Amino acid sequence: MDGETILETRELVKAFQGFVAVNGVSLRVARGSIHALIGPNGAGKTTVFNLLTRFLPATRGSILFRGEDITRARPAEIARRGLVRSFQVSAVFPDLTALENVRVALQRGLGTSFHFWRPERSLSVLDARARELLAAVGLEGQEQVTTVELPYGRKRALEIATTLALEPEVMLLDEPTQGMGHEDVGRVVGLIRQVAAGRTVVLVEHNLSVVRDLADRVTVLARGSVLAEGTYDEVSRDPAVLEAYIGASP
Structure with a gap:
């Protein structure tokens, strides 16, 4: 400090x-x-x-x-x-996987934040970074778990990962x-x-x-x-x- x-x-x-x-x-x-x-x-x-x-x-x-x-x-x-914030209520997409949630946050870097009609494979370039962020918050190995199935504490960890994705x-x-x-x-x-x-x-x-x-x-x-x-x-x-x-x- x-x-x-x-x-x-x-x-x-x-x-x-x-x-x-x-x-x-x-x-x-x-x-x-x-x-x-x-x-x-x-x-x-x-x-x-x-x-x-x-x-x-x-x-x-x-x-x-x-x-x-x-x-x-x-x-x-x-x-x-x-200057990026999280919320009291977990603000992640419950029906997406952990990897997909982080990928959505990372899309800003591609300039495709609102291009949800593009094929999913167009986002595959983000997978490596998304996996790094998930590993950083202790979610390594849970990339394909649907978010709604994660315990509450892990959902909050996922939210921190999506916040980190915004650098x-x-x-x-x-x-x-x-x-x-x-x-x-x-x-x-x-x-x-x-x-x-x-x-x-x-x-x-x-x-x-x-x-x-x-x-x-x-x-x-x-x-x-x-x-x-x-x-x-x-x-x-x-x-x-x-x-x-x-x-x-x-």
Whole structure:
């Protein structure tokens, strides 16, 4: 982690008909770091992700990626720049094989992203890279398994593979371990640590043991605002953070 800021928000606000979901959030994410957003339910974490990737337009404030203002950029342009996200609900095609899912993500490099009527053999040039990505997330040997047949934890690994296929410089992972058993959580934590080499990861995560194991820096949100920021040890001892989580002063 070299300290250079790669992603920044300045006084970011999102209001919905009078309800302020995100209220003046300013973040600085260091290049090469794993930066976690945590907070109680309804704190505004996923809304911040939606603002960063322009799935929602900001009411006020600005977003900078590599020093360039992307506040009004289109979602597809933001992804092309290298800021790519995953979702809380696994966003893969259930009736395609694992290999086919990754191949769909890789099509952008061929300029054929929307040419689904072309023969399947025209995509065979992507197979080698698709297999490499599947192996990187622990799915080697499961290339021809239909995605709906994969266990939940493996589906999330597949989603990370499809995200990697877009060659992100910054990966935004929304609840990557949600709904997983202990074994799958450990596997995904190892996977995130592996794919973070050489790139920046921002994650929203409820499992604080995952945050403790992974995050270089933690931002705590509450009621749409930044409540605290620092290392995990620092924020976990903050009385305001403890009060937000347990509802009473320690």
